[in-house]
Amino acid sequence: MQMSENWKKYSPTRAVFIVLTAALLAGSAEAPSPAAAPGPVDDAALITRAKADGQLSIYGAGPANLIDAKAKRFEAAYGIKVTWQRLGGSAIPARVAIEQRGGVSGADVLIGVSGLATEQMKRSGFYAQYRPPEARSLLPGTFDPDGYWFAHQIYTETICYNPVKVKALGLKPPRSWEDLASKDWRGQFALFKDSWEWYAALKSFLGAGRAGDLMRSYAANNPSIQGSHQIGVDLTIAGEVLAGANVFGYTCLLAKAKGSPIELVNPTPTVIELGTIGILKTASHPAAARLFERWMLSKTVEQWTVDDLGETVARKDVKNDPRLLNAKVRYVISNMSDIDAINADIKTYNQIFNFQN
Amino acid sequence: MFGASLALVYLSVVPVATMLYASFHSGFLSNDSHWSFENYVRLFGNVTFSKVFANTMLYGAGVAIVALGTGFGFAFLYVRTDAPFKALGFATALVPLIIPGILNAVAWLFLASPRIGLLNTMTGSLLHLPPFNVYSLPGMIFVQAMHVAPTAFMMAAATFASMDPSMEEAAIVSGASGLVAYRRITLALARPAIVAAGLLVFIQTIASFEVPQLIGVPAHVSVFTTRIYEALQGYPPDYGGAASIGGIVLVVAALGVALANRLNASGRHATVTGKAFRPRRIELGRARPLAGAAILVFFIVAVALPLAVVVWSSFLPIFEVPSVAALHHLTLTNYAQMWAYPLIRESLVNSFITSISAGAIVTVLTAIVAYVTLKSRVRGVWLLDILVSLPIAVPSILMGVGILFWYLVAPLPFHLYGTLMLLIVGFVTIGIPYGMRYASSGISQIRDELEEAAAVSGADWTTRFLRIYVPLLMPSLLAGFLTTVIIAFREISVAIFLYSQRTEVVSIAIFDLWSQGQYPAIAALGCVLVVILLSLVALVSRLGGRVAPSRYY
Numbered sequence: 075m076q077m078s079e080n081w082k083k084y085s086p087t088r089a090v091f092i093v094l095t096a097a098l099l100a101g102s103a104e105a106p107s108p109a110a111a112p113g114p115v116d117d118a119a120l121i122t123r124a125k126a127d128g129q130l131s132i133y134g135a136g137p138a139n140l141i142d143a144k145a146k147r148f149e150a151a152y153g154i155k156v157t158w159q160r161l162g163g164s165a166i167p168a169r170v171a172i173e174q175r176g177g178v179s180g181a182d183v184l185i186g187v188s189g190l191a192t193e194q195m196k197r198s199g200f201y202a203q204y205r206p207p208e209a210r211s212l213l214p215g216t217f218d219p220d221g222y223w224f225a226h227q228i229y230t231e232t233i234c235y236n237p238v239k240v241k242a243l244g245l246k247p248p249r250s251w252e253d254l255a256s257k258d259w260r261g262q263f264a265l266f267k268d269s270w271e272w273y274a275a276l277k278s279f280l281g282a283g284r285a286g287d288l289m290r291s292y293a294a295n296n297p298s299i300q301g302s303h304q305i306g307v308d309l310t311i312a313g314e315v316l317a318g319a320n321v322f323g324y325t326c327l328l329a330k331a332k333g334s335p336i337e338l339v340n341p342t343p344t345v346i347e348l349g350t351i352g353i354l355k356t357a358s359h360p361a362a363a364r365l366f367e368r369w370m371l372s373k374t375v376e377q378w379t380v381d382d383l384g385e386t387v388a389r390k391d392v393k394n395d396p397r398l399l400n401a402k403v404r405y406v407i408s409n410m411s412d413i414d415a416i417n418a419d420i421k422t423y424n425q426i427f428n429f430q431n
Numbered sequence: 432m433f434g435a436s437l438a439l440v441y442l443s444v445v446p447v448a449t450m451l452y453a454s455f456h457s458g459f460l461s462n463d464s465h466w467s468f469e470n471y472v473r474l475f476g477n478v479t480f481s482k483v484f485a486n487t488m489l490y491g492a493g494v495a496i497v498a499l500g501t502g503f504g505f506a507f508l509y510v511r512t513d514a515p516f517k518a519l520g521f522a523t524a525l526v527p528l529i530i531p532g533i534l535n536a537v538a539w540l541f542l543a544s545p546r547i548g549l550l551n552t553m554t555g556s557l558l559h560l561p562p563f564n565v566y567s568l569p570g571m572i573f574v575q576a577m578h579v580a581p582t583a584f585m586m587a588a589a590t591f592a593s594m595d596p597s598m599e600e601a602a603i604v605s606g607a608s609g610l611v612a613y614r615r616i617t618l619a620l621a622r623p624a625i626v627a628a629g630l631l632v633f634i635q636t637i638a639s640f641e642v643p644q645l646i647g648v649p650a651h652v653s654v655f656t657t658r659i660y661e662a663l664q665g666y667p668p669d670y671g672g673a674a675s676i677g678g679i680v681l682v683v684a685a686l687g688v689a690l691a692n693r694l695n696a697s698g699r700h701a702t703v704t705g706k707a708f709r710p711r712r713i714e715l716g717r718a719r720p721l722a723g724a725a726i727l728v729f730f731i732v733a734v735a736l737p738l739a740v741v742v743w744s745s746f747l748p749i750f751e752v753p754s755v756a757a758l759h760h761l762t763l764t765n766y767a768q769m770w771a772y773p774l775i776r777e778s779l780v781n782s783f784i785t786s787i788s789a790g791a792i793v794t795v796l797t798a799i800v801a802y803v804t805l806k807s808r809v810r811g812v813w814l815l816d817i818l819v820s821l822p823i824a825v826p827s828i829l830m831g832v833g834i835l836f837w838y839l840v841a842p843l844p845f846h847l848y849g850t851l852m853l854l855i856v857g858f859v860t861i862g863i864p865y866g867m868r869y870a871s872s873g874i875s876q877i878r879d880e881l882e883e884a885a886a887v888s889g890a891d892w893t894t895r896f897l898r899i900y901v902p903l904l905m906p907s908l909l910a911g912f913l914t915t916v917i918i919a920f921r922e923i924s925v926a927i928f929l930y931s932q933r934t935e936v937v938s939i940a941i942f943d944l945w946s947q948g949q950y951p952a953i954a955a956l957g958c959v960l961v962v963i964l965l966s967l968v969a970l971v972s973r974l975g976g977r978v979a980p981s982r983y984y
Contacts, residue, residue: 131932137947142773159932162946167666172832172928175460176839178848180931194666267648268664298566298649304948312750314547334749428479428651429661 114151114372115365121152123361129155130362133170135163135186136227136349140383144185147378148369154362162302164268167191170200174356182357183366185226189348190271193410196222202355204364208371215407216348216388223352225388226370227379230398230405231272231303231345234326235317236310238335245316250341251276254319255291263317264306265297267429272320274419275345275408289426292319299427311336320345323398324384338397343406348388432807432892435799439819442860446833447681447821453833454674460836461667470675479653484679487654490571491637497576498632501729502583503625507617509584510591512713514722516730523730524588526738528581528914529964531921531938532641533945534957538737539565539574540645541750549740552752566650575642577733579635582865583628585914586872589906590624591617593876623691623875627868630687631823637680638826640924645945655680656826656924663828670832677829684824688817738961745954765955772944772952774935779963782937785851786919789858794912796859797866798904802896805874806882816867823864827924831857835928849931857925862915869914873907874900913971917964 134141138160145156173180205221216225233248248254254263277285298315300306306318307325311334326338353363376387386394453459457467508514542550543565551562602612643657655676662673744750745765751757804816834857838847847853885895923938930939944953
């Protein structure tokens with residue numbers, strides 16, 4: 075069944091984002107205050123076992139200072155020594171794979187890994203199955219139903235643009251994905267090279283035909299292909315390009331807060347990528363890993379990451395920044411469970427943009 | 432001698448053998464890995480292979496030509512003439528070598544990006560010239576050439592400094608003009624160094640990672656290392672596919688090494704004899720201002736501008752074109768944040784330990800092995816020279832994977848994974864070819880009669896080596912030591928697969944910052960790194976001056 079022919083009639087993804095929108099409406103409203111909890115993780119036995127483990131090792135993707143902040147906070151909360159290593163999102167699976175092959179366990183838990191890389195590692199049998207009770211509070215589509223991984227944060231993929239440069243050139247600010255496909259924007263915007271999940275999500279929303287046409291228009295428009303989402307934001311701020319396609323919304327807001335000339339647009343659909351947490355099967359400190367996972371998914375910590383670190387999270391009862399998540403925007407999460415379809419999407423995307431593989 | 436040779440062969444061959452093994456295995460590192468030509472079939476069958484191959488060869492050749500021309504030209508002016516601005520000349524050669532590749536590429540993006548590039552902004556407004564687009568193959572060649580010209584400079588400077596001028600003087604006395612003597616005597620004698628430097632630069636370029644990644648990808652110019660990185664970053668990682676590209680590079684490099692060995696084997700380029708000499712300084716006369724202007728322009732383009740834009744960026748929260756308004760945004764915050772960045776201090780300490788250790792190991796081992804290959808009469812030494820040169824023919828990124836895999840799965844009685852020693856092994860491995868070229872260039876200049884005289888007088892090999900060769904080789908050995916130290920400091924490609932928790936080095940910290948788009952922090956760290964390495968160079972040079980015979984300076 076072609077998604078593009080039938081997505082209006084039936085689409086599990088459509089159902090997901092309808093539910094998601096409803097959940098966001100509920101979450102973005104003022105949630106009733108819960109009864110006072112004894113601490114982020116209410117499991118004395120687990121805490122005791124975790125402390126007996128004594129230490130925890132993390133591989134994380136995302137900004138290093140945010141990983142460090144979480145590690146220090148957890149260490150302060152439980153007295154468990156945390157060591158961590160930041161790796162690029164796509165480097166984590168390769169690192170884990172080679173360590174597994176060599177019988178070495180470099181990390182206990184992985185955080186910030188993209189949904190695609192997470193699902194690939196799950197299929198390779200790297201993760202341990204564990205269902206923390208905190209996962210019940212996560213938005214639908216943001217966790218593995220088999221219990222191997224959970225989204226401790228979500229990234230909204232949006233459009234950013236430099237209002238000063240756009241105005242100077244007499245262009246209209248982009249409001250939709252299709253705007254960047256127009257001839258006015260030829261060579262004027264940056265695009266993250268490995269945007270497979272973004273393409274797959276657009277395809278599930280728009281249909282294969284429209285999504286493919288959009289990608290081909292982008293390719294013909296000669297975008298500045300960059301190695302990370304952040305570089306797209308930086309080049310937009312500097313004025314080398316006028317806009318960044320599929321950049322992370324929270325990074326735009328952080329830059330804007332510093333006075334940078336950048337504006338954020340939530341196009342339809344705004345794609346949501348996941349930053350997941352999962353425990354490795356070969357973890358040397360499994361109890362500490364479980365405690366950390368529960369701690370990261372707890373309401374207290376998730377709210378802290380929103381308020382203090384500027385991130386966006388997947389818990390229904392946590393209030394996110396309304397500029398990133400609000401009821402007026404239609405969102406879509408790509409379905410990572412169908413890995414064969416995703417691999418086909420990757421191949422199509424690479425062919426359209428003439429990338430290797 | 433045997434132990435040193437064996438150690439060098441082991442260090443050189445193991446990662447290369449691992450890479451070749453992977454290239455002939457389908458599903459390398461998986462449970463169903465088996466011997467196969469599939470990787471090469473896929474590679475040659477790829478419709479883009481010929482384009483990528485052509486891009487890579489053009490890129491390497493272009494960089495080699497530009498780097499050799501500038502490096503040897505300025506080395507000659509520096510060592511053999513009375514050209515002014517000598518201090519600038521040396522700084523011109525050294526500073527680009529110290530600046531990490533990523534920092535150099537980022538600096539040139541700020542200088543030569545079509546819209547925001549400082550140079551383009553200035554030339555466009557003042558001279559109404561069209562912008563130079565750094566996002567192009569010529570842009571890649573220019574940026575990389577400016578960065579690797581010091582390699583050619585240092586090899587050339589060591590060669591020219593060790594060259595006995597008596598043959599040039601004889602030619603001039605016989606009526607040859609200065610230009611004829613330069614062309615037919617000086618260049619001819621320097622030919623081994625020119626060939627070696629050209630080969631080194633070419634292979635170094637086609638195996639480089641930073642410029643193709645930062646400039647080539649946005650420019651839609653794919654070269655071998657671009658494809659290798661894509662293969663290794665995909666999941667599952669295509670080690671076999673990446674290794675097959677490495678195999679192609681190895682073949683190209685092997686042909687080059689064989690050619691270089693053939694040219695150097697004649698032994699007619701030795702000029703250092705038992706007779707004392709002082710390098711002849713040519714008086715340029717009316718050409719002196721021209722030489723000075725050339726040095727000045729090259730210094731500005733290759734050193735001052737990239738360094739200035741890095742320093743400028745290090746004091747701004749976000750990059751801005753210089754303006755009065757931008758002056759109000761200057762801040763020291765980046766330096767404070769850089770210092771507070773997680774693991775920066777540890778990475779600096781780790782870099783010191785690994786680079787100094789690697790430099791020392793490379794210097795000692797290559798000095799001994801260069802002697803074995805050039806002075807001993809052991810049969811088959813040509814093979815030794817080829818084997819120890821192998822690492823330069825393997826892209827560093829594959830070298831790192833090969834080393835990692837070997838020390839993870841090989842049944843060795845010790846474990847290196849997770850230790851600084853693994854990084855030292857990696858840096859030694861990539862430093863060996865450079866050390867060998869410097870040591871070989873130096874030893875090839877020393878005639879046998881010096882050692883023969885000592886042997887006749889009863890000196891054993893160790894005494895002869897330490898008291899005759901080492902002092903005479905000091906310029907070359909120091910150059911090799913410094914090159915290895917600097918490469919280890921700035922090398923990312925090999926370190927990226929070898930580091931683990933608590934063994935991060937500063938090159939990885941820079942790469943981390945780049946991938947997070949933290950250009951101001953990169954600029955701040957880059958400035959600190961340049962100061963540290965310049966101090967190191969000054970210290971080593973001062974120590975070298977006390978050890979080496981003064982007549983060479």
